[in-house]
Amino acid sequence: MKVVILCGGQGTRIRDVADNIPKPMIPVGPAPILWHVMKSYAAHGFTEFVLCLGYKSHTIKEFFLNYQAFTSDFTLTLGREKAIDYHGDHDESGWKITLAETGLDSLTGTRVKRIAKYLGDDQDFLLTYADGVADIDINALVDFHRGHGKLVTVTGVRPPGRFGELGVEADGSVREFNEKPQATGGCISGGYFVCNRKMLDYIGDDNVMLEQDPMRKVVADGQLMVYRHDGFWQCMDTYRDYTLLNDLWNADRAPWRCW
Template sequence: MKKIDDIKLHPGNTVKEAMAIIDRGSVQFAVIVDDDLKLLGVLTDGDIRRGLLRGLGLESSIESLINKHPVVANINDTKERILELANEKKLHQIPIISNGKLIGIQDIREFLAPKNKPNKVILMVGGLGTRLRPLTNDVPKPMLDVGNKPILHTIVENFAKYGYTDIIMCVNYKSEIIKEYFGDGDKFGVKIEYVLENQRMGTAGALSLLQKRPKDDFFVMNGDLLTNVNFEYLHEYHKDSNACASICVRKYDMQVPYGVVNVRANKVTSIEEKPTQSFFVSAGIYMFSPVVLDFIPKGVFYDMPTLLAELLKQGFAVHPFFIREYWLDIGKMDEYRRANDEYEGVFGL
């Protein structure tokens, strides 16, 4: 996304100031924000010209010219959704917001011709998939068909469409099936390498087996997830926040099936009938800076929560990246059936 520093205005700016901003800006309009970067509207050259025709002077305020209902996209919108908005409204750039705040401008041309990026994508695909037996008796879980292709195929495609084509698969159980299907990745438009786990390594331990240390920030993702997260926005969020680790998190609601009795000092203070509690849970998608590899012990079982706890203990910045788009962890049979029911509606065929 393009930065907004050179195109932002406030409602009190003058027409003359707005014209200067638009003329030298990197896009064809200016964005109007408040002091907290809340998006108040946009202003184009055409808006200014129409104002001048109505008699506004160069020293007049731009407030009456602002389009206060611009087309915007959310940081959690998929690439397809943003392209759909752009095509529908015939736009070349779209403001991207997060919780009402403007974070950047998406140039649609960049979506249409994504450049291959150097950031590695490390996929954890070595699990046994015991909860999906007998389906996984002969096939590793990431290779189970959902829709018309293996889960792992969809994951690879989703990363590739954002330009992330340098992929490492950490394999173990029935790894030959994965290797035979994907090979070196050439027919999928990506490059694939394999890291073999000869023993159970946990959700982070396999990172200690990488032959070459990544030079750039890199993704880590579980290989049994279906999601349409915008990986490019996760990457940009990670860079902009100067985080050592960024974790995709989702809100998870859990209803207590009983009436909850609140007690204080041996007295009942209130009773809540089947209340719902909300938590933020890890979505199994991460972006790391290379320094995190220094904290993973070599060749032993090591889980992701342990790694993240160590990073926090050492004082590193660990930030959440909230996702609201489609996400499904295919761990049990009912989730597998749900994935097949929903696949076409989310990803098409």
């Protein structure tokens, strides 16, 4: 089963972190957040990826074209017949990555439609964004999808709180202060979809957001199910998100690290 990752957006809300690289390439610890997303899928046995590229796509291509050099020691012999001798290997050996140009200004639905030819004969495919990490059990998600028989499964997560939460007693005394709590009610889409390829029929030829008309039509036809995930999930939309993820990684407390 292929893992389709949306990597083409411009990330305008996080330009204060880096405006010279695409959002998927913003680092968390030693590597881009895109790498963290891919590592989490690979840890569950899914190592065939289709990256939907757009804004500054050359940066993502260069990263993977030079991956061996970025991750290994090597000896370089200069001269007319230049030779490179890599020392050792890396844990990502065997990953198969298709880097697909899906348009600079394409919206998410159009990007997914344009990579249909790379899905092969697979009936289902995994789909997510390149800017969110979680401790989701991907195999359990896939099993859930196959069990209900609908076209699309979306992972529902509790949105992280944006403000400090006070636990207050009746007399006004404070019993707890939570700096960034999880919201207690409702859930939002956390990405991490599983889709039957028939879902592509809901995406027309116009430039469309997957999360708008196509998904509304899927819902109207009773073809969308939610997989509840109450564990860790965090997107990287702002500088504060960037700082949080890096602090967790640097403190060796990254909940999404399952490799």
